[in-house]
Amino acid sequence: MTSRRAVLSAAVDRLRGAGVASPEHDAAELLAHALGTTRSRLPLVDTVPDDALGEYDALIARRAAREPLQHLTGTAYFRHVELAVGPGVFVPRPETELLAGWAVEQAVSTTGRAPVVVDLCTGSGAVAKAIADEVPAASVHAVELDEAALPWAERNLSGTGVDLREGDMATAFDDLAGTVDVLTCNPPYIPLDAWESVAPEARDHDPHLALFSGADGLDAIRVLERRAALLLRPGGVVGFEHADAQGESAPAVFSATGRWTDVRDHADLAGRARFTTARLAR
Template sequence: MSVSASPLSLSSVVTTLRAAGCVFAEDEAALLLATAGTPAELAAMVERRVAGLPLEHVLGWAEFCGLRVHVGPGVFVPRRRTEFLVQQAVGLTPIPSVVVDLCCGSGALGAALAAALEGVELHATDVEPAAVRYARRNVGGLGKVYEGDLFAPLPDSLRGRVDVLLANVPYVPTGDVELLPAEARIHEPRVALDGGGDGLDVMRRVAAEAPRWLAPGGSLLVETSERQAARAEEAVGSGGLIPRVMTSDELYATVVIGTRPVD
């Protein structure tokens, strides 16, 4: 049950959020009012938002590819631009298929792909215990979630069988992490943001090992920034995959796809 959204209560929340610097105060107020179960809960949610917590952490969920994905403090919030990666993956995923979601965070990518297609055998991994807890909640009966670094916790039986490998790896250069908005810098795990010196350290690790896990004709999909795209494409290609870069002007998204040659 949501709090009754009287004009006075809505106006009060909007005024409070706007004073705290929330650019989309009206939209945020409507979401808070719709989500809170009691006036006391609403007051607490507004207080947390004013204190700087990401709206999604306050609500307890984020919208992604039409799904309501559970998130919370210490968990990376899936970005709307990453929906472009999922859209690309949908077009590459055979039915039935084996899908792996590395650096899965909340499990949003794998869950969205499995929800969009039938016959997906989904496996997901993340090194952060908090992320794994939320991923297991979001993935539910759609697949299995493992705790560990990249490929390490995956069963060996998946080697050479993966049709689609989703890897939303951290790609912010270490020196730029402190320039991120406070919501990300303070409230999301650094391991989900910091990609090393040039931002591509984790991507290189994934690209180097991916050919041993992909099935012939299988594809790796990684998100990167426009300015990193050429180096990211080179990194994916150096692992033996055939790379190409896809972009979306609408979502301001860049995805590198690397396909294992068919033997």
């Protein structure tokens, strides 16, 4: 057996040396996972048994190789819900919780009837599940194209009442045309030539279909604009995430068509441009 402090200290040093952005957090999460406990209860652990130490060393080696933390634990937390994640599906980021929160507020503000919400490019189902959890009266619909990601969405949305479909965001939900109150999307938005700038956790492990979108990163957002205009009712709203460098170019895709009012961009908690919202003109 080895002391918890010594085990954690060595793991933090190894992760920091590998360029992991949050070595203390990740080392603690992985130790809790190896011990079958939670990070908040780690201070109650004095020593690490040899069998858990072997498992922990293997997990730290994989994290040092920049395998996503959530792939190692099999779990991601998003607002108030827990998600199963792993190879083949985009790991939801904390920044996207802001988009989901905006969508929840918009859905709650719908009066007189149950709001109709659509989530395009649902991936793991994170946004759709969060909305269904926080607005149980909403009729929530989600779509995913990637055959590898779809089983993760099926697993996460099972029992939530969300209408999950396999399909392309460009052609999904013809049956809902003109009836949707709130539409959300976390589309691919990284320019193809930005490959080298993407963190290894995303570049090497997230599906490329969820990351890259043409020469300027806006191809999927252009498709989204056209689809949102078809699906939303007059006065309905759309919100979508984008790269921090697209704080002007992403909203411009919507502003340029003349179909939208109240086109606004929103910053994340670090002050970086993060998502755009717009309202379909009446």
